[in-house]
Every structure is written in structure tokens, then in C-alpha cells.
Amino acid sequence: MLRRIALAAAAGLFGLQATAFELPRHRSVPGGVAVIDLGASAEPPQVTLDAVPVLVVGDPARWTAVVGIALGAQPGTRHVAVRRTGAPEVRLPLVIESVRYAEQRLRVAPGKVDLSAEDLARYERERAHLVEVAATHSEAIPDTLRLRQPTAGERSSSFGLRRFFNGQPRSPHSGMDIAAATGAPVVAAAAGRVIDTGDYFFNGNTVWLDHGSGLLTMYCHLDAIAVKPGDLVAAGERIGEVGATGRVTGPHLHFSVSLNRAMVDPALFLDEISESATTR
Structure with missing residues (x-):
């Protein structure tokens, strides 16, 4: 609890x-x-x-x-x-304390691992921008630290998992994957302000929300985005739809939580029993 x-x-x-x-x-x-x-x-x-x-x-x-x-x-x-x-x-x-996370080996299109010069330049531009987004810190206190599951579906336990794409190691998985079909509604995990939206090379269509005092949430691989930067959203309000954009092997929602600029396990903020997302 x-x-x-x-x-x-x-x-x-x-x-x-x-x-x-x-x-x-x-x-x-x-x-x-x-x-x-x-x-x-x-x-x-x-x-x-x-x-x-x-x-x-x-x-x-x-x-x-x-x-x-x-x-x-x-x-x-x-x-x-x-x-x-x-x-x-x-x-x-x-x-x-120490912890040992699992490992996973995936096969994806070579162009998604061995980046072309053009894709690498795009990635570097996006990375610099996302570092700025992740550093957002507003003075408001979050309404709650109990977050809603942003889409209905089975949660993975993949946070921290070390992935190898085509045999090449990558950074540990910094979010939770939730299995859902393309077009399923994605809602805000808590009340907040939209601070960024965009189509990113790895994350695909993405929405970032600021909940105050360094608590941010990120929603990736969306098929559609229903909000824009500056919008204020209520907990449970629809912000997009599940998709398979960016580097993915199929449709799902990648859900991340950032606290004082550190990506942390979303499961620590969710009820231990899965709840269905609600829409407005």
C-alpha cells in the first residue's frame, strides 16, 4: 500500500x-x-x-x-x-542498496540500432532538447503522488531491464511498458501541465507532463497526441492514443516517471492492483 x-x-x-x-x-x-x-x-x-x-x-x-x-x-x-x-x-x-535487474535481447531493424549520420544528428538534437525538458522544475506541489495507470492493459516488470538490440547493449529500460492495442486511450496519470510533445526517433510520438516540484511523467510511442504544450490536464483526462511509433516491436505504451531529474520505477507510484484507465 x-x-x-x-x-x-x-x-x-x-x-x-x-x-x-x-x-x-x-x-x-x-x-x-x-x-x-x-x-x-x-x-x-x-x-x-x-x-x-x-x-x-x-x-x-x-x-x-x-x-x-x-x-x-x-x-x-x-x-x-x-x-x-x-x-x-x-x-x-x-x-x-544494490539491485540486479533482468536482461533482454531483441532483434530490430538494423537502421534503428546502427544509426545513419542523418539519424544520429537527429538523435543528438532531440537528446539535447529532452535533457532540458527533463530538467523542468515548477514550484507547485503535486496534487498526489498516487498515479493512475495511464492505459488499461497488462503492466510489464521491465523497468531497469538491460536491453541488447541485435547484440549491442543499450541503456537500461527507464519506464514501464503497458500492453495495449493501437488506438487505446492514454490518460494523464495525475493533474499537470503539458510541457512537451513531439515525434522523436526512439520514443516516437511523446507527451511530457509536469506535475510540480520535479515530478514529471512521459508517455511514448503514441499513435495520436490530443494535447499541446501549455495545456492543463486533469487526472484521467485523455492525452493521446496507444501506438507503435519510434523504436518498438509492436503497439504498447511506454510510461516513465521522472523525479528530481531521475527516471524511477513507475510501479512505486501505482496501486499494486492494476486499474483500468478512464477517459474524459
């Missing part, structure tokens, strides 16, 4: 209404999420990991840091920096 805390900051101080706030499951491994108790203070502490802002939720009685851990992080002890008004900086330990 997702953990709950009370988000009950006084409206006069923080402009927030009291509500139940659900935390993702704690799994302090590469590609996981660490939930760190920050204790009490009148104002929310400012927390960073390697100078990148970290999501903080809670109320003056108890603040909690929710830290995304990059897939490439090495096991061991890191530290988050915690700053409070009128107090010296404190460094809290973040212990990252």
Missing part, C-alpha cells in the same frame, strides 16, 4: 488545504524512491541532492523528502542537503 501522511499546512501560511497525501513505496535502490523523514519545522525545508531540488511534502508537524534515485547511481551512502530558515545546513544520509 502507498504510505499516507497528512498534508495539513495552514492556508494562511502556505496556501494549501488539509488533505490526505499518499507517498510512493520506499525502495532505496538505483531507479527507486527514498522517503526521508525531515521532522518538524514551521516552514518546509529546502532539500537538494547533488544541487538538484528534491520534492518535500507534509506540514509543520512533519515534513518528508521524496527522493528519486537515478538508475545509474552506485550503491552506497549519499547525502541530501537540508536547509531550514535560520539554521545551518544539515546533511542526511541516503543509503542506496
